[in-house]
Amino acid sequence: MKLAICSGPPTSGKTTVLKHVIRKLKSKGENVVFVKTDVQFACEDEIFAKELGIPTKKVYSGELCPDHCNVMVLGDAVEWAKKQAATVLVVETAGLCLRCSPYVEGAFGMVVLEATSGMNLPRKIGPMLSLADITVVTKIDLVSQAEREVFRARILEACRGMCIIESDALHGIGVDPIVRKIYNSSDVEEPLYLRGNPPVGTCTICVGKKEIGWKRHFGVLRPLDNQIFYRGE
Numbered sequence: 001m002k003l004a005i006c007s008g009p010p011t012s013g014k015t016t017v018l019k020h021v022i023r024k025l026k027s028k029g030e031n032v033v034f035v036k037t038d039v040q041f042a043c044e045d046e047i048f049a050k051e052l053g054i055p056t057k058k059v060y061s062g063e064l065c066p067d068h069c070n071v072m073v074l075g076d077a078v079e080w081a082k083k084q085a086a087t088v089l090v091v092e093t094a095g096l097c098l099r100c101s102p103y104v105e106g107a108f109g110m111v112v113l114e115a116t117s118g119m120n121l122p123r124k125i126g127p128m129l130s131l132a133d134i135t136v137v138t139k140i141d142l143v144s145q146a147e148r149e150v151f152r153a154r155i156l157e158a159c160r161g162m163c164i165i166e167s168d169a170l171h172g173i174g175v176d177p178i179v180r181k182i183y184n185s186s187d188v189e190e191p192l193y194l195r196g197n198p199p200v201g202t203c204t205i206c207v208g209k210k211e212i213g214w215k216r217h218f219g220v221l222r223p224l225d226n227q228i229f230y231r232g233e
Helices: 014-027 044-052 066-083 145-158 176-184
Strands: 002-007 032-038 056-060 088-092 108-114 134-138 163-166 219-221 229-231
Touching: 002 014, 002 176, 014 032, 014 044, 014 088, 014 134, 014 176, 032 044, 032 066, 044 056, 056 066, 066 088, 108 176, 134 145, 134 176, 145 163, 163 176
Parallel strands: 002 088, 002 108, 032 056, 032 088, 108 134, 134 163
Antiparallel strands: 219 229
8 A cells, every 4th residue: 555645834735736646546546545634624535535435534633733643643544544445545734843744754755835835935844845755836827937946946955856746736737747656656564654853852832831931941942042952840
């Protein structure tokens, strides 16, 4: 079974791209299942189940970081996909954390960015971009050729050698290369491991500590005018 993980900022066009990708995979005889991880609202699973006729699941992270939630549930998602006799498991993440990478070792990872989001976006999103296998640039019909070239250059500046696919996702243009990349990826093997390192330390804010200022926290800290350091409780 192939595992394809799709990340990217909200409204970048992830769902539209995946709709065309899944339709292409189905036309080639693949048994595709879909899992959506989001924070508090998502309807992609319902759309895909209705329009594409595939098994789907949806998970809300709620009070968990969405990337934390994705790591927690991905093992169960793989087991569920196997029970569906799936040949491809497609996972769409919320794509909100710019420090974490949702991608898995040995699986296919792609990030979807919209060309209209500003020329400096590739410089801002860290491992979500730099650890992906491919970058899909959407909404290319809404910017000039010069803007497209600058956006591409900024992606390569952030991740030299990145495979970039420009797509007009509304019309399914640029989808075939993505499907080929999924076909050429390795079958998923367990145990699963994250690609790249998660953030250092335990965040006291994540465990509910609301006070402002590093002097009121412990673990890995950083003042305004100094470097990261560790302080025990």
